[in-house]
Amino acid sequence: xxxxxxxxxxxxxxxxxxxxxxxxxxxxxxxxxxxxxxxxxxxxxxxxxxxxxxxxxxxxxxxxxxxxxxxxxxxxxxxxxxxxxxxxxxxxxxxxxxxxxxxxxxxxxxxxxxxxxxxxxxxxxxxxxxxxxxxxxxxxxxxxxxxxxxxxxxxxxxxxxxxxxxxxxxxxxxxxxxxxxxxxxxxxxxxxxxxxxxxxxxxxxxxxxxxxxxxxxxxxxxxxxxxxxxxxxxxxxxxxxxxxxxxxxxxxxxxxxxxxxxxxxxxxxxxxxxxxxxxxxxxxxxxxxxxxxxxxxxxxxxxxxxxxxxxxxxxxxxxxxxxxxxxxxxxxxxxxxxxxxxxxxxxxxxxxxxxxxxxxxxxxxxxxxxxxxxxxxxxxxxxxxxxxxxxxxxxxxxxxxxxxxxxxxxxxxxxxxxxxxxxxxxxxxxxxxxxxxxxxxxxxxxxxxxxxxxxxxxxxxxxxxxxxxxxxxxxxxxxxxxxxxxxxxxxxxxxxxxxxxxxxxxxxxxxxxxxxxxxxxxxxxxxxxxxxxxxxxxxxxxxxxxxxxxxxxxxxxxxxxxxxxxxxxxxxxxxxxxxxxxxxxxxxxxxxxxxxxxxxxxxxxxxxxxxxxxxxxxxxxxxxxxxxxxxxxxxxxxxxxxxxxxxxxxxxxxxxxxxxxxxxxxxxxxxxxxxxxxxxxxxxxxxxxxxxxxxxxxxxxxxxxxxxxxxxxxxxxxxxxxxxxxxxxxxxxxxxxxxxxxxxxxxxxxxxxxxxxxxxxxxxxxxxxxxxxxxxxxxxxxxxxxxx
Numbered sequence: 053x054x055x056x057x058x059x060x061x062x063x064x065x066x067x068x069x070x071x072x073x074x075x076x077x078x079x080x081x082x083x084x085x086x087x088x089x090x091x092x093x094x095x096x097x098x099x100x101x102x103x104x105x106x107x108x109x110x111x112x113x114x115x116x117x118x119x120x121x122x123x124x125x126x127x128x129x130x131x132x133x134x135x136x137x138x139x140x141x142x143x144x145x146x147x148x149x150x151x152x153x154x155x156x157x158x159x160x161x162x163x164x165x166x167x168x169x170x171x172x173x174x175x176x177x178x179x180x181x182x183x184x185x186x187x188x189x190x191x192x193x194x195x196x197x198x199x200x201x202x203x204x205x206x207x208x209x210x211x212x213x214x215x216x217x218x219x220x221x222x223x224x225x226x227x228x229x230x231x232x233x234x235x236x237x238x239x240x241x242x243x244x245x246x247x248x249x250x251x252x253x254x255x256x257x258x259x260x261x262x263x264x265x266x267x268x269x270x271x272x273x274x275x276x277x278x279x280x281x282x283x284x285x286x287x288x289x290x291x292x293x294x295x296x297x298x299x300x301x302x303x304x305x306x307x308x309x310x311x312x313x314x315x316x317x318x319x320x321x322x323x324x325x326x327x328x329x330x331x332x333x334x335x336x337x338x339x340x341x342x343x344x345x346x347x348x349x350x351x352x353x354x355x356x357x358x359x360x361x362x363x364x365x366x367x368x369x370x371x372x373x374x375x376x377x378x379x380x381x382x383x384x385x386x387x388x389x390x391x392x393x394x395x396x397x398x399x400x401x402x403x404x405x406x407x408x409x410x411x412x413x414x415x416x417x418x419x420x421x422x423x424x425x426x427x428x429x430x431x432x433x434x435x436x437x438x439x440x441x442x443x444x445x446x447x448x449x450x451x452x453x454x455x456x457x458x459x460x461x462x463x464x465x466x467x468x469x470x471x472x473x474x475x476x477x478x479x480x481x482x483x484x485x486x487x488x489x490x491x492x493x494x495x496x497x498x499x500x501x502x503x504x505x506x507x508x509x510x511x512x513x514x515x516x517x518x519x520x521x522x523x524x525x526x527x528x529x530x531x532x533x534x535x536x537x538x539x540x541x542x543x544x545x546x547x548x549x550x551x552x553x554x555x556x557x558x559x560x561x562x563x564x565x566x567x568x569x570x571x572x573x574x575x576x577x578x579x580x581x582x583x584x585x586x587x588x589x590x591x592x593x594x595x596x597x598x599x600x601x602x603x604x605x606x607x608x609x610x611x612x613x614x615x616x617x618x619x620x621x622x623x624x625x626x627x628x629x630x631x632x633x634x635x636x637x638x639x640x641x642x643x644x645x646x647x648x649x650x651x652x653x654x655x656x657x658x659x660x661x662x663x664x665x666x667x668x669x670x671x672x673x674x675x676x677x678x679x680x681x682x683x684x685x686x687x688x689x690x691x692x693x694x695x696x697x698x699x700x701x702x703x704x705x706x707x708x709x710x711x712x713x714x715x716x717x718x719x720x721x722x723x724x725x726x727x728x729x730x731x732x733x734x735x736x737x738x739x740x741x742x743x744x745x746x747x748x749x750x751x752x753x754x755x756x757x758x759x760x761x762x763x764x765x766x767x768x769x770x771x772x773x774x775x776x777x778x779x780x781x782x783x784x785x786x787x788x789x790x791x792x793x794x795x796x797x798x799x800x801x802x803x804x805x806x807x808x809x810x811x812x813x814x815x816x817x818x819x820x821x822x823x824x825x826x827x828x829x830x831x832x833x834x835x836x837x838x839x840x
Contacts, residue, residue, distance in 0.1 A: 077577045077578050077580060077581025077582075077720065078718050078719065078720050078788070078789075079718075079719065079720075079722060079779075080577060080581075080720075080721060080722075081721060081722050081723035082573060082577050082587065082721055082723070083573075083723075084570045084572075084573045084724065085572055085573045085576060085587065085588075086566070086570065086572050086573060090323070095322075095323040096322040096323055097274055097277070097294060097322065097323045097324070097325055098274075098276075098277035098278055098279070098292060098293055098294040098322070098324075099274075099277040099355050100322075101279050101292045101322075101353075102279075102353070103279060103281055103351040103353075104351075105350050105351065106279065106281075106350065106351035106352065106353050107136070107190050107191060107192060107344070107348065107350055107351065107352045107353070108190070108191055108192070108193055108194040108196070108197045108352070108353055108354070109188055109189070109190055109197060109337065109340060109341050109344065109352055109353065109354040110188070110189045110191070110194065110197035110198045110200070110201055110354075111185045111187070111188050111189075111201075111336075111337060111340070111354075111360075111364075112185065112186050112187040112188070112189070112201045112204050112206070113182075113183045113184065113185055113186065113363055113364065114175065114179035114181075114182060114183065114184045114185075114186050114206075114208075115182065116179055116182065116208055116210050116211075116213075116752070117179075117181060117182045117213035117215070117435040117436075117747070117751065117752025117753065118178070118179065118180060118181075118210070118211040118212065118213035118226075118228075118398075118435045118752060119178070119179050119208040119209055119210045119211050120177065120178055120208065120209040120211065121141075121175060121176060121177055121178065121179065121186060121206065121207075121208060122207040122208065122209055123205075123206070123207040124140050124141075124142075124186065124187055124204065124205075124206050124207075125204070125205040125206075125207070126138035126140065126187060126203075126204050126205075128203040128204075128205070129189060129200040129201070129203040129204045132196070132199070132200050132203060133196065134191045134192040134193060134196035134197075134200075135189060135190075135191045135192075135196060135197070135200045136190060136191065136192070136348070137189070137190040137344065137347070137348065138187060138188070138189055138190075138200070138204065139174065139187065139188040139189075139190065139340060139343070139344065140174060140176065140186075140187050140188075141172055141173070141174035141175050141176025141177075141186070141187075142176045144172070144173055144174055144176070144343065145172075145176055147343070148311055149173055149308070149309055149311075149339070149343060150308040150309070151170035151171050151172050151173070151308075152171045152172075152173065152304070152308065152333075152334060152336065152339070152402070153304065153308060153402065154168070154171070154400040154401065154402055154403075154404060154405065155402065155403060155405060155406055156405075157405065157406060157409075157410070158238040158239070158240055158405055158409050158431070159238060159239070160232075160233075160236065160237075160238055160239055161236070161239040161241075164231075166237055166238040166405065166431075167229060167231035167232035167233075167237050167238070168229060168232060168237045168238075168396070168399065168400045168433065169228070169229045169398070169399055169433075170399070171336075171399035171400060171401075171438070172336075173185070173309070173336040173339045173340060173343075174186065174187065174188060174336065174340065178211075179208075180228070180397075180398030180399055180435055181397060181398035181399075181435050181436050181437050181438075181752075182363065182435075182747075182752060182753055182754055183362075183363025183364050183437060183754065184364075184398065184399075185336050185337070185340075185364065186206055187201075187204050187206065188340045188344075189201060189204070190344050190348065190352060194353075194355070211226070212226045213226070213435035213751075213752035214226055214228070214235075214434050214435055214752075215434055215435055215436050215747035215748075215749055215752055216372075216395070216434065216747075216749065217370070217372055217393035217394065217395040217430075217432035217434060218372060218393060219434075219749070220235040220432050220433065220434050221234055221235055221236065221393065221430070221432055228398070228433045228434070228435070229433055232433055235432050235433045235434070236430045236431065236432055236433075237396055237400070237405070237431045237432065237433050238405055238409060238430075238431040239428065239429070239430050239431070240409040240410065240413065240427075240428070240429045240431075241427070241428050242413050242416075242425060242426075242427040242428075242488075242489055243424065243425035243426040243427055243488060243489075244424060244425075244426065245426045247387070247424050247426075248378075248387040248388075248389050248424045248425065248426035249426075251378050251386040251387035251423075251424050252376070252378045252386075252387060252389065254386070255378035255379055255380065255386055255387075256379060256380050256381040257378075257379045257380075257381070257461065257464050257465060258376060258377070258378050258379070259376070259377050259379070259457055259460040259461045259464050260374070260375065260376040260377075260460075261374075261375050261453075261456055261457060261460060261820065262372075262373070262374055262375075263372070263373050263375055263452065263453055263456060263822075264371070264372045264373075264822055264823075265369045265370070265371040265372075265373075265448070265449040265452055265739075265823070266369060266370065266739070266743070266744050266745070266822075266823055266824065267367050267368070267369055267370035267395065267436070267439070267744070267745035268367060268368040268369050268442060268738075268739060268743050268744075268745060269361070269362055269365070269367055269368075269743070269745050269756070269762055270328045270329065270330035270361075270365065270366070270367070270368055270442045270443070271361070271759075271764055272325060272326030272327065272328055272330065272331065273325040273326050274294060274324065274325025274326060275355070275356040275357070275358060275360070275361050276294065276331065276335065276337070276355075276356045276360070276361065276365065277293075277294065277353075277354065277355040277356065278291060278292060278293040278294075278337070278338045278341060278353070278354055279291075279292045279293075279341065279351060279352070279353040279354070280292075280338075280341040280342045280344070280345035280346075280351065280352050280353075281345055281350075281351040282345040282346045282349055282350075282351075284349050286316075287312070287316055288316050288317070288318065289305070289310060289312075289316065289317050289318070289342055289345060289346055290317075290318045290319075290320060291305065291317070291318070291319050291320070291338065291341075291342055292320050292321075292322075293319065293320075293321060293338060294321060294322075294323070294324040294325070294327075294331055294567075295319070295321055295324075295327075295331050295332070295333075295334070295565075295604075296324070296327045296329075296331050296332045296565050296567060296604050296605050296606055297332060297333070297565070297603060297604030297605070297606060298319040298320075298321050298563070298565065298595055298596075298597050298600075298604060299319075299563060299597055299600075299601045299602055299603070299604060300333070300334075300603075300604065301319050301333075301334050301338075301597075302314060302317045302318070302319045302597045304334045305317045305319070305334065305339070305342055308339075309334075309339045309342055309343060310342060310343070310346060317597075318596075318597055318598050319595075319596075319597045320595060320596055320597075321565060321594070321595030321596075322595060323566070324565070324566065324567035324568065325567075325568070326567060326568055327565075327567035327568070327605070328442060328443045328735075329366075329368070329440065329441030329442045329443055329445055329606070330365055330366050330368070330440065330441070330442060331567070332402070332403065332440065332441045332604075332606055333366075333401060333402040333403070333440065334402075335364070335365075336364070337354045337356070337360075337364070338354070340354070341353065341354050358758060358759065359757060359758060362754065362756070362757045362758060362762070363437065363754060363757065364437070365437070366401045366404075366437065366438050366439060366440030366441070366442075367397070367436070367437050367438070367439050367440070367442070367745055368439060368440070368441070368442025368443075368445075369439070369442065369448070369449060369739070370394070370395035370436075370439050370745075371392055371393070371394050371395070371408055371412065371449045372392065372393045372395075373390055373391065373392040373393075373449075373453055374390070374391040374392075375388075375389075375390050375453045375454075375456070375457055376388070376389040376390075376457075377389075377454075377457040377458075377460075377461055379461050379464075379465065381465075382475065383461060383462070383465050383467050383471065383472045383475050383476070384475055384476060385420060385421075385422045385423075385461075385476050386422075386423070386424065387422065387423070387424035387425065387426070388416065388417060388422050388424070388425045388426070388427075388454070388457075388488075389425075389426045389427075390416060390425075390426070390427045390428070390429075390453065391428050392408065392412075392427075392428070392429040392430070393429075393430050393432050394407075394408030394409065394429055394430065394431045394432065394439075395432055395434050395436065395439060396431050396432060396433055396434070396438065396439060397433070397434060397436045397437050397438035397439050398433065398434065398435050398436060398437070398438065399438050400438060401438040401439065401440035401441075402440065403440055403441050403445070404431075404438055404439050404440050405431050406446075407439070407440070407441060407445050407446035408429055408431060408439075408446055408449070409429050409431055410446075411445055411446030411447060411538060412429070412446035412447065412449050412450040413427050413429065413450070413489055414446075414447075414450075414489055414491050414538045415447050415450045415451060415487075415489075415491075415536055415537060415538055416450045416453070416454065416488075416489060417454065417487050417488055417489070418450075418451055418454040418455065418458075418534065418535065418536055419473075419477050419478060419496070419498040419534050419535070419536045419689060420454065420458075420473070420476040420477060420478065421476060421477070421478045421482070421485075422476070422487075422488060423488065424488060425488040425489065427489075435747075435752050436747055436752075437754075441606065443732065443735055443794075443795050443798045444537075444732075444736075444795045444798040444799050445607065445795070447535075447537045447538060447795070447799050448736065448739070448798050448799045448802060451533070451535045451536070451537075451799050451800065451803060452802050452803045452806075455533040455534065455535070455803035455804075455807065456803055456806065456807070458472055458473055458476075459531075459532075459803075459807045459810070463814070463819075469532045469807070470502060470506060470511075470532065473502060473532070473534055474499050474502070477498040477499050477502075477534070478493065478496070478498060479499070480496065480497045480498075480499075480500075483495055483496065484784075491538065491685075492684065493536070493687045494684070494686075494687060494783060494784040494785050495687070495717075495781055495782065495783060495784050496536070496687060496689050496715060496781060497715070497778075497781055498534060498536075498689060498691075501534075501689065501690055501691050501713045501714075501715055501778055502532075502534055502691045502713075504691075504713045504776070504778065505532075505690070505691035505692070505693050505711055505712060505713040505776075506532075506691075506693065508693075508711045508713060508774060508776060509693035509695075509709065509711035509774075511530075511693070514528075514530050514695070517695070517708075521697050525699070525700075525701075526697045526698060526699055526700075527697065527698040527699075527700055527812040527813065527815070527816070528695065528696070528697050528698075528708075528812055529695070529696050529698070529807075529808040529809055529810065529811030529812025529813070529814075530693065530694070530695050530808055530811050531692075531693070531694045531695075531696070531803070531804045531805060531806065531807030531808030531809070531810070531811055532691070532692070532693055532694075532804060532807060533691070533692045533800050533801075533802075533803035533804040533807060534689070534690070534691045534692075534800075535689060535690060535691075535692070535796070535799045535800040535803075536687055536688070536689040537608070537687065537688050537689065537792065537795060537796055537799050538607075538685050538687065539607050539608035539609060539612070539685055539686050539687070539688060539791065539792025539795070540607050540608075540609050540612070540613065540682075540684070540685035540686060540792070541603060541606040541607030541609045542607070542685075543603040543609070543613075544609075544613055544681055544682045544683070544684060544685070545613070545679060545680065545681040545682075546562070546563065546564065546602050546603070546613045546614045546616070546617040546679070546680055547563065547600075547601070547602055547617065547677065547678065547679040547680075548560060548561060548562045548614070548617045548618055548621040548677070548678055548680075549561040549599075549600075549621070549675055549676065549677045549678075550579065550621045550622060550624075550625045550675065550676050550678070551673055551674070551675040551676075552625065552629070552662060552663065552665075552666040552673060552674055552675070553663070553666055553667075553672060553673045554663055554664070554666045554667025554668070554669075554672040554673060555663070555667075555672070556589055556663045557589050557590070557591060558579060558583065558585065558589060558590045558591070559590075559591045559592075559593060560575055560576070560579060560590065560591070560592045560593065560618065560621075561593050561594075561599050561600045562575065562592065562593075562594050562600060562602075562614055562617070562618070563594070563600040563601055563602025563603065563604060563614075564594060564602065564604065564605045564609075564610040564613075564614035565594055565595055565604045565605040565610075566592075566594055566595075566605075567605060569605070569610060569724070569728060569794055570721065570724040570727075571592070571594070571605075571610055571611075571614070572592040572594075573721060573724065574611065574615065574720045574721050574724060575590075575592050575614075575615065575618050576590040576592055577720060577721060578615065578618050578619055578622060578720060579618065579622050582619070582622035582623060582625075582626065583622060583625070583626065583649055583662060584647065584648045584649050585649050585662070607792070607795075608686075608688070608792025608793060608794045608795050608796075609792060610794070611720060611788075611790045611792070611793070612682065612686045612717070612783060612785075612786045612788070612790040612791060612792055613680070613682055613786070615720060615788055615790055616680050616682055616786045616787050616788050616790070617678060617679070617680035619787060619788050620678050620680045620787065621676060621677075621678035621680075624676045624678045625676045626646050628674060628676045629646070629651060629662060629665060629674070630644045630646060630651060632665055632669065632674060633651035633660055633665055636660055636665060636668060637651070637653050637658050637659070637660060639653045639658070643655075649661060649662040649663070650662065651665065682785050682786040682787075683784075683785040683786065684785045685785065686717065686783045686785060686786065686790065686791035686792050687783070687791060688714065688715060688716050688717070688791040688792050688793055688796050689714075689715050690712055690713055690714035690715055690778075690796065690800060691712065691713050691800070692710070692711070692712045692733075692800040692801060692803075692804035693709075693710075693711045693712070693804065694707060694709070694710050694711075694801075694804040694805050694807075694808040695707070695708045695709040695710075695808060696708060696805070696808045696809055696812055697812075698809070698812050698813070698830060700816070700834055702827055702831060703826075703827035703828060703829070703830035703831030703832070703833075703834065704827045704830075705741065705809065705825055705827065705830060707737065707769075707770060707771050707805065707808075708771060709771060709774075710733065710770075710771050710773045710774065710804075711773075711774040711775075711776075712729065712733070712773065712774070712775045712776070712797075712800065713776045713777075713778050714729055714775065714776070714777055714778065714793070714796060715777075715778050715781045715791065716777060716790070716791045716792075716793040716796070717781060717782045717783040717789045717790045717791035718779075718782050718783070718788055718789035718790045718791075719777050719779070719790070719793070720788070720790065722777055725777060725793045726775050726777065728793055728794045728796075728797070729773075729775050729793065729796060729797045730773050730775065730797065731797065732794070732795060732796055732797020732798045732799075732801070733773055733775075733797035733798075733800075733801045734765050734770060734797070735765070735797065735798045735801075736797055736798040736799070736800065736801025736802050736805070737765050737770065737801050737802075737805055738763075738764055738765040739798075739801075739802050739823060739824065740801065740802045740805035740806055740809075740823055740824060740825060741765070741805065741823075741824050741825050741826065742763035742764065742765055742824050742826065743762065743763060743764065743824055744756065744762070744823075744824050745762065763826075802823065805825070806821060806823060806825065809821060809825050809830070813830075813833065813834065813837075816834055816837050816838075817837035817838075817840060818833045818834065818837045821833060
């Protein structure tokens with residue numbers, strides 16, 4: 053039994069520690085309780101909120117990628133009907149509104165602090181990317197506000213710009229921030245360069261790739277929106293917003309924007325139509341409406357258009373890497389060497405540096421026992437939108453590197469792609485295993501999952517399917533990827549409150565945040581199983597900082613951290629009820645048994661129901677607040693197998709078969725987990741085949757600024773995914789054995805698809821390919837190979 057289980061069960065006051073394994077309702081494919089409300093249009097998203105006398109915000113964005121702001125003339129805009137304020141960066145600066153914070157956890161190569169320009173809510177001196185906010189209009193109606201933007205005259209002095217990290221570090225490149233010499237804001241180094249160099253010198257084979265994990269635009273179904281209201285009597289501001297971490301949002305509003313005490317700010321979150329990391333932090337627009345609501349003593353609302361999301365939202369990925377793997381003659385990996393440039397953008401998002409400088413390195417060696425690593429990542433400033441968390445957040449980039457290298461090594465040595473992986477995989481006998489980054493994998497059966505995936509994908513039948521495809525004039529390829537993912541958000545504690553009411557209902561308060569994952573169902577399922585009550589009698593409340601405080605839902609932590617807290621809180625509720633029942637039944641607490649929502653004196657017929665007991669307490673209820681700390685991160689892992697067909701005449705690629713076997717530890721609700729994996733695969737396929745954010749290298753303008761130019765995967769372009777969850781490999785760092793599952797699909801999918809593509813094109817002389825594999829790019833690769 054893990055340390056976490058022993059400690060947490062002791063906290064729960066349980067006599068039999070193993071009860072925790074059987075009391076949280078794992079493995080039941082319960083229908084989502086949220087769906088009836090959402091599918092019948094009763095959801096409450098941020099844009100659904102409207103308040104009496106509310107005003108509207110519209111923001112003016114810079115048309116330049118890089119420019120000095122000489123003057124902002126807003127007199128004409130202020131004179132228009134319905135306009136009662138135009139807010140500039142100079143005003144906010146004078147009011148003491150600070151820049152939005154980032155995590156300055158790293159240094160530059162010389163040991164000096166990270167160097168980066170402040171991320172002002174409204175730019176007042178220099179704009180650093182196209183779309184940065186330069187003024188804001190507050191008006192009676194949204195249309196009035198949008199119209200007034202045209203009347204604001206901003207005088208710019210255009211400056212040269214640079215959009216790629218590679219160009220930004222070239223000798224003589226424009227210096228974007230004085231302290232960031234060479235435009236490098238921070239550098240992280242891991243491993244032992246000398247030992248790796250020695251290993252490469254004695255290697256039988258070295259394989260190398262230049263890889264770009266291209267920039268992506270997160271595209272949640274629900275665009276961002278928020279509304280702020282201010283109560284002059286209490287001097288309190290309430291922000292209604294769709295955000296993944298309400299507590300941190302409250303803190304930033306209080307400390308940075310409003311300069312007030314935290315209790316003077318309340319953040320309320322209802323439904324969120326997808327978060328994916330891009331809703332993981334406070335944006336400038338949210339800060340402006342908070343400032344304006346307090347200034348004008350009336351509610352202010354903002355709603356984004358899609359163009360706002362493309363220009364002003366955080367982007368994902370954008371990591372360029374030279375990746376090298378040293379192998380011995382048998383295919384065993386000797387050392388891994390990586391040199392990466394992470395494009396931070398013009399300013400840094402809250403988590404921008406952490407993703408590429410820490411989270412990506414955590415899983416750089418994948419599921420393999422690679423003894424030595426030499427990894428350097430330079431975080432680079434450019435004139436592009438800030439990069440931030442996007443589903444997978446650093447891990448897809450790393451797994452893409454190592455899985456592409458493994459396939460490259462297999463081709464170089466004439467090995468089956470499974471064989472080279474099997475020779476390098478960490479065996480289950482080695483757990484707990486410390487990877488070369490110092491990260492400890494607690495459990496896993498990597499080789500067995502690969503075998504199960506190969507069997508489920510009919511690996512041995514591929515040759516026959518390829519022959520059939522060839523007869524139809526199509527190229528067929530098969531790709532494999534194995535993955536491991538770090539989850540947890542580096543915050544491993546969570547607090548919940550379980551309240552039992554005498555009216556027959558149980559209320560759970562949790563600071564994790566629902567955004568489509570089905571948390572209300574899963575949590576209610578766990579409580580229902582523990583208390584042996586109907587699922588329908590449980591209410592789950594999240595997203596109110598007056599009632600709950602915590603880290604929120606980031607890094608796939610909701611179930612293995614938040615769910616562990618629910619499990620412990622449920623058992624502590626039973627334990628508290630046992631003591632209250634002992635008083636009511638005039639017996640010793642040790643003699644009270646609990647089953648089927650009743651407390652009974654052992655060996656007698658004296659009993660009292662859970663809800664009757666609650667009704668006898670002060671206020672007709674009793675509550676238990678429980679804080680849970682798990683031992684560390686979880687490490688979901690698995691194997692993806694993809695088969696594609698390519699029309700060589702057009703370059704069109706079709707995914708014909710897609711199979712995965714995933715280890716998520718204990719799956720509380722397998723149906724929900726499968727849905728999350730399906731969604732992650734679709735997003736990973738989007739990166740592999742379609743999605744790419746592109747800035748013009750000359751003007752710095754965003755050329756993919758709408759869905760007319762930026763593609764997303766569609767259901768009719770994808771096959772039915774064959775996804776299997778492999779039970780029996782519980783996580784050992786938390787008492788319920790769960791591993792994060794929400795991001796895994798995006799981690800395993802891109803290398804599986806591109807490896808399949810390269811397998812199909814190899815016979816035509818194409819041996820490398822950069823994402824995305826659009827039909828035109830595939831066609832051009834085949835054409836160029838024919839000319840070579």
